[in-house]
Amino acid sequence: MHNNSSSHRATLIDGRAEAAVLKGLVAHEVTRLQARGITPSLAVVLVGEDPASHIYVRNKIRAVEAVGMRSISYRLPAHTPQAELLELVSSLNTDAAVHGILVQLPLPAHIDRDVVTDAITPAKDVDGFHIDNAGKLAVGREDGMIPCTAVGCRLLLRRVLPDLAGLHAVIIGCSNIVGRPTARLLLNEGCTVVMTHLQSRDVAAEARRADILVVAAGHAGLVRGDWIKPGAVVIDVGINRVEQHDGARIVGDVEFDEAVLKAAAITPVPGGVGPMTIACLLWNTLCAAQGRGTGQLPRTESAG
Numbered sequence: 001m002h003n004n005s006s007s008h009r010a011t012l013i014d015g016r017a018e019a020a021v022l023k024g025l026v027a028h029e030v031t032r033l034q035a036r037g038i039t040p041s042l043a044v045v046l047v048g049e050d051p052a053s054h055i056y057v058r059n060k061i062r063a064v065e066a067v068g069m070r071s072i073s074y075r076l077p078a079h080t081p082q083a084e085l086l087e088l089v090s091s092l093n094t095d096a097a098v099h100g101i102l103v104q105l106p107l108p109a110h111i112d113r114d115v116v117t118d119a120i121t122p123a124k125d126v127d128g129f130h131i132d133n134a135g136k137l138a139v140g141r142e143d144g145m146i147p148c149t150a151v152g153c154r155l156l157l158r159r160v161l162p163d164l165a166g167l168h169a170v171i172i173g174c175s176n177i178v179g180r181p182t183a184r185l186l187l188n189e190g191c192t193v194v195m196t197h198l199q200s201r202d203v204a205a206e207a208r209r210a211d212i213l214v215v216a217a218g219h220a221g222l223v224r225g226d227w228i229k230p231g232a233v234v235i236d237v238g239i240n241r242v243e244q245h246d247g248a249r250i251v252g253d254v255e256f257d258e259a260v261l262k263a264a265a266i267t268p269v270p271g272g273v274g275p276m277t278i279a280c281l282l283w284n285t286l287c288a289a290q291g292r293g294t295g296q297l298p299r300t301e302s303a304g
């Protein structure tokens with residue numbers, strides 16, 4: 001995918017449309033499960049008052065219910081002791097009516113995120129953060145639960161690049177939620193993967209070599225147009241709230257107006273990766289209710 005014309009504008013990869021297709025597929029499978037007396041159920045645990053987390057959790061619960069699944073919501077105060085949260089997780093682990101468990105991140109500072117995620121039964125870990133699930137993915141296995149945003153990034157990429165094998169992928173940001181699992185998935189697809197992070201010497205130079213650039217740095221406008229190889233596909237995972245004279249706006253980690261003139265295809269923010277994160281959570285919850293890991297998502301008809 002290469003275009004040198006000065007009037008060139010990248011194709012927009014529509015995450016909302018792709019998410020709608022996936023949600024439709026999940027809703028269909030939920031109906032089939034319900035005919036067998038099983039209603040997939042997701043327990044959502046939110047600790048504290050982080051305003052963005054409240055919005056994400058509300059959106060997740062709405063999405064769960066819209067596809068006919070059951071949601072069970074737990075809202076705990078910020079001062080909840082870790083031991084109390086672990087007790088709740090333990091009771092959800094043994095509750096046969098609960099198929100998936102999600103603890104919204106970030107957690108308050110006094111709670112050890114790894115201890116909590118590792119307390120969730122791996123088969124119910126719809127976030128794919130448990131060390132057993134992360135370990136499976138790290139050795140190239142996709143039979144565990146795989147983190148939702150990473151799965152969403154791969155689906156969006158496949159929409160514009162049906163064969164990823166041999167492509168040079170550069171990931172900016174190495175979080176366990178996004179950067180690392182996305183790198184593993186792209187490696188599984190046959191990409192040559194470079195992971196960059198805060199200590200990387202020249203991130204811009206790495207980015208300029210990328211056929212696929214995945215940006216999950218949490219830094220508004222970090223990636224400028226001249227970081228992008230003409231014809232690259234850019235997946236912007238960043239969600240940053242910036243104040244402007246006319247109010248707050250959500251922007252990504254990529255300077256969109258510059259990138260759109262260089263890339264072959266790009267995800268917008270909002271409306272790109274974010275909606276896919278929620279749709280893939282529904283898919284993972286369905287898989288948990290079916291007693292299997294995330295696995296390969298079926299190739300759906302084009303959303304647009």
Ligand SMILES: Nc1nc2c(c(=O)[nH]1)N[C@@H](CN(C=O)c1ccc(C(=O)N[C@@H](CCC(=O)O)C(=O)O)cc1)CN2
Nearest residue numbers: 056103104105106127148250270271272273274275277
């Ligand atoms: N337990 C988890 N915690 C967190 C995760 C996660 O996958 N599991 N990811 C992020 C937040 N997140 C989901 O929880 C999330 C973030 C953003 C969106 C989204 O749809 N964004 C919209 C814009 C939203 C806005 O306007 O504020 C978009 O991009 O279009 C969905 C999910 C951290 N925590």
